[in-house]
Amino acid sequence: MTAYELIVVGGGPAGMAAALGAWDAGARRVLLLEQAGRLGGVLPQCVHTGFGLYEYGEELTGPEYAARQAARLKRTGVEVRTNAAVLELGAGGRVTVLSGTEGLMTLTARAVVLAAGARERPAGALPITGTRPAGVFTAGQAQQLLNLGGYDIGRRAVILGSGDIGMIVARRLALEGRPPVAVVEQAPRCGGLARNRVQCLEEFGIPLLLSSTVTRLSGKARLEGVWVRREDGRADFLPCDALITSVGLLPEDELLLPFRGAELPGWLFPCGNARRIYDLVDRAAADAARLGREIARWLRGGPPPRREAAEDSAPAAPGPGAGELICLCCPAGCLLSAGPEGGVTGAGCEKGEAFYRQEQVERRRWLTLVVTVQGVRVPLRTTRPIPRALFGPVARAARRAALFLPLGAGQIVVADPGDWGCDLAVQCDCPG
Ligand SMILES: Cc1cc2nc3c(=O)[nH]c(=O)nc-3n(C[C@H](O)[C@H](O)[C@H](O)COP(=O)(O)OP(=O)(O)OC[C@H]3O[C@@H](n4cnc5c(N)ncnc54)[C@H](O)[C@@H]3O)c2cc1C
Ligand code: SF4
Structure with a gap:
């Protein structure tokens, strides 16, 4: 058995922030365990901007935000193990880990932070009748297949749920030249941030059907369409070849099962999406860093860490009126x-x-896209917001460019593709 002061389970933004906070406040023998082969949690698949606005005062993409945190972590003495899945948490801070290189291990820690993120509510959990054809994805799956895998997930998608993730996937499809047929929302108002409604749906002319829901799927091998029930009870058939559901995230807290029904033991601290669902990574990371600092002080005789998290404060703004x-x-x-x-x-x-x-x-926006270079998916971004009218020419220039690995974060790969004074840069290191 190896003993640590603190073990953090999960190397997403919350886990990394908790480990950083604890290290900065004096904790030593800190171990971060991540089941995937790399750090970052969901961020590597989130190639859009919108991360780090509060923490860094910049519009970073998911891979850029993850790389900044990972670089900060590297400058500390926090021990990081990837390909290491935690299987069980037990009495007294016992952590059972399956490591891809070292096999089954039992570790102990005086404190354990659970930062295992969230899972998506699947389509099977929804009251939707009909057949079960191919072409039904959750939004996170769709994002992963599109951005990291480069797969064609459908040419005419319907998106169910107008939360931020659903709207961000809608824009991604529109940028790929396949704008969704519609976003269907059962509530009478959009579920996500006003800024996402404007820049992901309205600016691409994607219809948002409020007070409506998908009630039935149709199709044999592949989805052929969905039935949408409207507010007045009318049912419309929308032909489509993909249904992307974005109907909520659930905290990934299975490792807490042994402690259900009782108060959590004093050494165990859930944080990030494993504790409650955050809409902004900056807030998840800020709460986790605060928790890490408080744990470090507690380990040295300070007061016990606070378990509550700050509430998201981004208000759902009303739609704009004339002018x-x-x-x-x-x-x-x-x-x-x-x-x-x-x-x-x-x-x-x-x-x-x-x-x-x-x-x-003139409307100017950030453009992000992904190109395939020698079989590797490489996320790109403009170095500043560009006129919307330039999106098409700049994206075409990116796809035509002759690129070769390795490519480094921040490397300019297409200089001034729109003849406008803005370059296309690589979002993260892409080794050969
Ligand atoms: C599709 C999508 C789009 C988003 N867009 C934005 C945006 O534009 N701006 C913004 O600010 N926020 C955005 N967010 C929200 C933001 O990404 C989350 O708030 C943040 O990722 C939560 O961080 P986390 O560390 O709690 O979880 P995650 O990022 O999910 O990380 C959890 C990590 O724990 C690991 N793990 C799980 N179980 C185990 C185990 N048993 N053992 C070891 N490791 C384990 C997982 O592999 C994962 O790496 C978006 C989220 C999603 C899903
Ligand atoms: S949304 Fe409001 S607070 Fe945010 S940058 Fe714009 S004016 Fe400032």
Whole structure:
């Protein structure tokens, strides 16, 4: 048995932040266990921007955010083991691990942080009748197949659920030249952030069907369409070859099963999505880092760590009225409009006014995409937001470019593809 001060289960953003927080506050003999072959959790498949706005003040993509955290971790003495799945947590901080290189191990720790993330609610959990053809995916699966696998998951998808993940997948499909038929939402309002509704659906002309739900699948080998029940009871048939469900995440807390029905033991601390579902990685990481720091102090005789997490504060903003627009610069989604004497009202910070003025002249957005280089999927991004009209030409230039591995994070691979003064850069290291 090997003894540690702290073992962190899960190397996603929350697990990495907890280990970093604990190390920075003085904990030593800290071990991070990750079942996958790399750190980052769900972030490597999230090639869109929208991460790190609060923590780094930048619009990072998922792979970029994960790489920053992993680099910080490397500068500490935290021991990291990948390909190491935790099978069981037992009395007194006993951790049973199956390692791809070392086999079955039993470790002990004075404190254990569970940062195992979340799993998606599957389509089978929904009251949908009909056949069970191929072509039904959860949003996370669809994102993984598209972005990391480069698979063709369908040409005409219907998305069920208007949370942020569903809308982000809708935009991804639109950028691949296959805009979804519709996003179907059972509630009377959009489930995700206003900024995602605007930049993922409205700007691509993807219909959002509110107060509606999918009740039936149709198709034999492959999905041929879905029946959608509308608010007035009417049922419409939407022909499609893929149904992507985005109907909620559930904390991955199976390792807590032995402790169900009783108070969690004093050495065990769930965090990140394993504790409750976060919509922003920055908040998951901030809570986890705080927990890590408090555990380190507690291990040295300080007060016990607080177990509660901060609530997400990003409000679901109402839709813009005439003359108004939603600021897309951060998740707050302020409603902006022209104020007296040429000013702008509604902005929560100075960025809002600049955004409003830019929108009057021209809409500019970040473009992210994935290309295949010698069989490896390489995520790219523009080095600044570009006019929406340039999305098509820039994406075509990226797909035509002759690229070769290895490619490094931040490397410019296509210089000024739109003749506009903006380059295309690689999001993460892609070794040969
Ligand atoms: C599709 C999608 C899009 C998103 N878009 C955004 C966005 O634009 N902006 C934003 O801020 N946030 C976004 N988020 C939210 C953000 O990604 C999450 O808040 C964050 O990933 C939660 O971090 P986590 O570490 O708790 O979980 P995860 O990232 O899921 O990491 C959990 C890790 O634990 C590992 N693990 C699980 N069980 C074990 C075990 N038994 N043993 C060892 N390891 C284990 C897993 O392999 C995984 O690596 C998005 C989330 C998703 C799913
Ligand atoms: S104006 Fe509002 S939405 Fe825009 S960056 Fe400032 S706080 Fe965020």
